[in-house]
Amino acid sequence: MEEPRKRARPGRAPAPAGRTSRPRQAEVARLAGVSQATVSLVLGARKQGATISEETRRKVLDAVRALGYVPDPAASRLAAARNNLLGVFSFTSTFPTDVQHSYYPFLVGVEQEAAARGYDLVLFTGSSTGGAGAAGPNALARVRLADGCLFLGRHAPAEELRRLVADGFPVVHLGRRDELEGLAWVGADYISASQEVVAHLAALGHRRIVLIREDDEAPASTDREHGFLKGLEEAGLPGGPAAVFRSADPERELTAERLRGWLDEGVTAFVAEETDTGDAWRALHGAAHFVGIDCPRDASLALLGSPPPDLAEEPVPTGFDIPRPQLGAAAVRMLAALVSGEAAAEPLVACTFRPGSTAGPAPARY
Amino acid sequence: MEEPRKRARPGRAPAPAGRTSRPRQAEVARLAGVSQATVSLVLGARKQGATISEETRRKVLDAVRALGYVPDPAASRLAAARNNLLGVFSFTSTFPTDVQHSYYPFLVGVEQEAAARGYDLVLFTGSSTGGAGAAGPNALARVRLADGCLFLGRHAPAEELRRLVADGFPVVHLGRRDELEGLAWVGADYISASQEVVAHLAALGHRRIVLIREDDEAPASTDREHGFLKGLEEAGLPGGPAAVFRSADPERELTAERLRGWLDEGVTAFVAEETDTGDAWRALHGAAHFVGIDCPRDASLALLGSPPPDLAEEPVPTGFDIPRPQLGAAAVRMLAALVSGEAAAEPLVACTFRPGSTAGPAPARY
DNA sequence: GCGCATTACTAATACGCATTAGTGATCCGG
DNA sequence: CCGGATCACTAATGCGTATTAGTAATGCGC
Numbered sequence A, B: 001m002e003e004p005r006k007r008a009r010p011g012r013a014p015a016p017a018g019r020t021s022r023p024r025q026a027e028v029a030r031l032a033g034v035s036q037a038t039v040s041l042v043l044g045a046r047k048q049g050a051t052i053s054e055e056t057r058r059k060v061l062d063a064v065r066a067l068g069y070v071p072d073p074a075a076s077r078l079a080a081a082r083n084n085l086l087g088v089f090s091f092t093s094t095f096p097t098d099v100q101h102s103y104y105p106f107l108v109g110v111e112q113e114a115a116a117r118g119y120d121l122v123l124f125t126g127s128s129t130g131g132a133g134a135a136g137p138n139a140l141a142r143v144r145l146a147d148g149c150l151f152l153g154r155h156a157p158a159e160e161l162r163r164l165v166a167d168g169f170p171v172v173h174l175g176r177r178d179e180l181e182g183l184a185w186v187g188a189d190y191i192s193a194s195q196e197v198v199a200h201l202a203a204l205g206h207r208r209i210v211l212i213r214e215d216d217e218a219p220a221s222t223d224r225e226h227g228f229l230k231g232l233e234e235a236g237l238p239g240g241p242a243a244v245f246r247s248a249d250p251e252r253e254l255t256a257e258r259l260r261g262w263l264d265e266g267v268t269a270f271v272a273e274e275t276d277t278g279d280a281w282r283a284l285h286g287a288a289h290f291v292g293i294d295c296p297r298d299a300s301l302a303l304l305g306s307p308p309p310d311l312a313e314e315p316v317p318t319g320f321d322i323p324r325p326q327l328g329a330a331a332v333r334m335l336a337a338l339v340s341g342e343a344a345a346e347p348l349v350a351c352t353f354r355p356g357s358t359a360g361p362a363p364a365r366y
Numbered sequence C: 001g002c003g004c005a006t007t008a009c010t011a012a013t014a015c016g017c018a019t020t021a022g023t024g025a026t027c028c029g030g
Numbered sequence D: 001c002c003g004g005a006t007c008a009c010t011a012a013t014g015c016g017t018a019t020t021a022g023t024a025a026t027g028c029g030c
Helices: A025-032 A036-042 A056-065 A071-077 A105-114 A138-143 A158-166 A190-203 A219-235 A256-264 A280-293 A324-340 B025-032 B036-046 B055-068 B073-080 B104-115 B139-145 B158-164 B190-203 B219-234 B256-264 B279-291 B324-340
Strands: A085-090 A120-125 A150-151 A169-174 A184-188 A209-214 A244-247 A269-273 A300-304 A318-321 A352-354 B085-090 B119-126 B148-152 B173-174 B184-188 B209-214 B244-247 B269-273 B300-304 B318-321 B351-355
Touching: A025 A056, A036 A056, A056 A244, A071 A138, A071 A352, A071 B073, A085 A138, A085 A324, A105 A120, A105 A324, A120 A138, A120 B073, A120 B104, A138 B073, A138 B279, A150 A324, A150 B300, A158 A169, A169 A324, A169 B073, A184 A190, A184 A324, A190 A209, A190 A219, A190 A269, A190 A300, A190 A318, A190 A352, A190 B324, A209 A219, A209 A280, A219 A244, A219 A269, A219 A300, A269 A280, A280 A300, B025 B036, B025 B055, B036 B055, B085 B104, B085 B139, B085 B324, B104 B119, B104 B324, B119 B139, B139 B158, B173 B324, B184 B190, B184 B324, B190 B219, B190 B269, B190 B300, B190 B318, B190 B351, B209 B219, B209 B279, B209 B324, B219 B244, B219 B300, B244 B279, B256 B279, B269 B279, B279 B300
Parallel strands: A085 A120, A085 A150, A150 A169, A169 A184, A209 A244, A209 A269, A269 A300, A300 A318, B085 B119, B085 B148, B148 B173, B173 B184, B209 B244, B209 B269, B269 B300, B300 B318
Antiparallel strands: A120 B119, A318 A352, B318 B351
């Protein structure tokens, strides 16, 4: 009788028996007097098939509590399941010292919504230089540990994003992003919000309104212009290229002379778009002040967004606010939908109109 | 000859052959004409043992590139028995709408240091703790999914913390916490910082200094007193109970009369501790103003910590600042040390002296 | 009391990667 | 030219969980 050759057993070294490691399903099973598979079934609570007696379920759950068992996220993932983790990836630091570009307001909503849906959040920071999570060519790969991932900011390399999307990994981009086929995103509804601001001005009697915008092709900019023009049209006011002043450097090009020219032409309201720098509003605000306009008596101003922090005091600009926490929450809702395979949620979040104090009735025509 | 019974093969259903999934190490191996293990070795690049010929390495790397192979983080982490995840647990919301009491400054450091060390962060909040494990008796159990966990604030239930510590789960508490045997913590070095402030005052010629403190037994308070008294002793100044004024309600008990009494006795400098409310400093500041002290001409004031936001303007109090980002970073360093089993890191972080403008030379004795 | 369903589990995988013992080669000294 | 050392690699695990085929026990109808 040939004894099958007893090969040695390669594989991993035995765990250092020193300290008790986190409990596994196997330990739970032993304590409950059942098999590991049963523990998995009880905890899995799949709608599907397997029936478990109340008795056994209780024993298992007791053991789970007694040991403080928590499933290993990596193992759950590997076994082709989910681990209740949602990733949040920001290519720049999530908590910057420079609070200017902080994602904090979004995170407020993200955290709330995630918690409400039973997900925990994993923060992936892409900016890390050095360390194990270095910014290699596939720094994004580690997000696959989670069930899905939310991306903040447009710095995420398109190539890797495309890869994730192509592999069917649930991804949601915060901020509209159309150029990447199949990328889910949520964003603020700048079109409606801008339209509403124009409607407000029109209702106040303004008949000629000009939009000051920077020279930017980002959706955030074109959407505002789109909404602005739509608002004019709805109100039956003159639109066309003459209603839009586009400048790469508004602070320099929006001169007092030009402003006076518009006023002479009968323009009574000015609208600026919001950008990272807030330059359009700053230029408009400055020029109006320079020319000596008493706002809103002589003319009305409005801002399509929130003012830069340094101009946040008074007067509060008429315009709209981007509900950042709600945007974060909406992003999580969409991500959760993708993860669970449900129908996609609503990508657009409505902005809230801000009455402010820079818009008033149009001055009487003489 | 008995054929071993051919059992059926349970396990997972075969993958839907529909679309080609992303490549595995096995595919890379096949293309490169080597074994899967070799691929792992080439990519692993461990400092350890195994030598790979340049030829093979190139073939593997070429195949990796050709297929666009990206390692599966779930599998890597499972095999390596490390998730590279650090938990951050705050019993209150990590992202409170009220930014005042937020842990933001700590998180700045936590995120940076974690990223630098190749860890990702999992955020847990006491209120939610991932809907999966509702806030039951061991809401803390869920943190075990990380390799270790950082606790912010002293609201974490001692019993559960003890449990984690006893199980050998790496835990670091942000803020000193001695009452829990074996709990690792990092904190600011209030003793040295307070001592330094006293030394500064002594060097300015002050011979009698009084500490105003609240009636609190927290380490943060007793440490400051300790450092204060130590500072007096080093400078050869009178210490003892007379040098410390302790009050549960300083705003009411620190009367103008009492202040005048001290001044008459030759006290020329007053030091207040920082607390959540900032009451000690507020009371001292108020009383001094009421009595008409010209600070720092008539007397010097100092604050052992940072002023409350409403008193943050001027005058900037002489005292010290708690380097919150550095504290966060130090906490991560300690946690990382625990996780990897290295020697524990330094628990104390030095505060930085803030010259301020409320301390000056002692008035000449007449 | 015999087949057939149903119930309540368990055994045996698979997931993708890291690790280690083992295996031919090849080299080297004596 | 033989034993040992080194090199370059592969086979065979294990990590912890999810899934599924199988099975023993029980119920049920006729």
